[in-house]
Amino acid sequence: MLTPQMLQYAEKFDDRGDIRWLPYLMYFHPADHTSDVVNTDRIGFRLSEHQGRRISAGGEVPDGPVRLVAGSSTVFGIGATSDAHTLASRLSAKHAPSTPWLNFGGRSFNSTQELMLFSLYRHLVPRIDEIVLFTGFNSLGLARMPRHLQGDHGAFFNGHEYADQVRAARLAKFRENGMSRRAASKAVGEPETKHIPPTLDEQIDRATDLTIRNVDNWRLLAAGLGAKLTFVLQPLAPWVRERPAPEESRLFAELDAIADFGRAYGDICTVDAGRRYARALSAGCERIGVPFLDMNPVLTEASDPGQWLFVDRIHFTDEGHDIVAGLLADRLGLN
């Protein structure tokens, strides 16, 4: 087994398992989770390590200034063999150790959820000097989902389950108010099923619009807090190199036998698509004055063609985390 640590993520950090539904955020990680691989605080933030201390927004918050790496599951650190191997920990321990880094990753989050997580919990962190928003893939992937799941702020993972529950709640309310079963069903309507997937351009436009809209709120909040903000487009294996490393080939084949990533995400998965998305995000960030970095070509350049970086197309090995943390420090001038 190439990635035994993944079993530790499966039960509680996988959409097929127990989802911790929450108001506003929709869902977040289990709180107070402990294992050799992954540990969360009383809120659900993953712990990062800084000079032997285990820190997080809902746990031990260091005195003095801190920095945040925010995003979705890659920032959370799915794939890391322990909390020490996440981006926040590698930055804290080695590549940019002058000020501690907190993990503000939310697994399966879109850009709206990432913003909410920050808005709702930033008061726990008295002084924030720097925010690295390391994200971008989920919003593009979700932009493929059917129109009726997009709403005004983009689709989110598990959106089908949410829609089913809303239907059930409305049905129950109508019945409680004395409507017949037939009338209540009619009032609630049939779940929509028809879906014409958007073109790649439409998908990129939709994802970019939504992302930049949210990044603009990050910008205002960060500026008011005196924190530097950078948007980094996270690496996706097929945006980094056309040919995966040997271990990656084996893993991707195994994973595709369970759920075909290529079929699910279609034409996103080419280097060209990645660069087009990066150009759109870069233009959006420039318009609102937020520094932007596409980590994909940076990682291509910095790694050997056969180097094992990914445990699946979007999550890193320990070595991948370490290399990317080093590149972040280098390119963003973090110390």
Added chain:
Amino acid sequence: MLTPQMLQYAEKFDDRGDIRWLPYLMYFHPADHTSDVVNTDRIGFRLSEHQGRRISAGGEVPDGPVRLVAGSSTVFGIGATSDAHTLASRLSAKHAPSTPWLNFGGRSFNSTQELMLFSLYRHLVPRIDEIVLFTGFNSLGLARMPRHLQGDHGAFFNGHEYADQVRAARLAKFRENGMSRRAASKAVGEPETKHIPPTLDEQIDRATDLTIRNVDNWRLLAAGLGAKLTFVLQPLAPWVRERPAPEESRLFAELDAIADFGRAYGDICTVDAGRRYARALSAGCERIGVPFLDMNPVLTEASDPGQWLFVDRIHFTDEGHDIVAGLLADRLGLN
């Protein structure tokens, strides 16, 4: 019937009716609703009127700068006999007409939902010069609710229904994953029932902490946008005067026969409780540098003892809306 307009709010703008559940916000008004009394845009914002135009964030947005009055159902304008009698419309039409006012009220919203509504939709309004956050009652009322409904960001209305649906969703997922009915029920756990109501001091502390936490995000967003922000504690009938006007006495008695407000909200409903809450909010606003106004004593002073201001303890008559809009303009120096 003293307030026939209330029938027009009952079916679609009442928690006993059809709730429009939504991601992130939890719920919002029906979209594209039309009637003689209340009209909403494609998102659910209520229209306000400015120089004969009907404006809203999701509908016609005026060119040039606008101002927002944000809050919950009182800002939405439950009680007004038409859109023209809401605070936003009275400010636009008469008391502060120099720049149009948009209605950013969300019925049954707490302070977190008010902040989210702004974060999620402010991009529709290119230039915002001023924000009046006219709110405060719901957060205090909700602070009475049981601990398990408070979560990390305070309780919200319809929270019981939400909790029931989450239980149902988790049960279904466990069953789908092959768990027996008994094991799944056990895993989900019993709904909590025990509840010791907090003291008034605890309630005020809880509501103030949460509110100021959210107002601090409003502050950062407003500052970045160059918009002036003021927090106004909204009037509650028993905070304005101990003895209601004659029409109010009749209405409150009728309403209490359906749902006893005094019993539901307990010791909140005295002038003294209102002043204590105002002092706590005022101190919180001062700490973060946001101007604060308690509208309650202002309204006491400005109105005649027998003047009919309220359709229920928290929503205004047309005359109430007009007087309060005038007092806002006067006290905040709006023109």
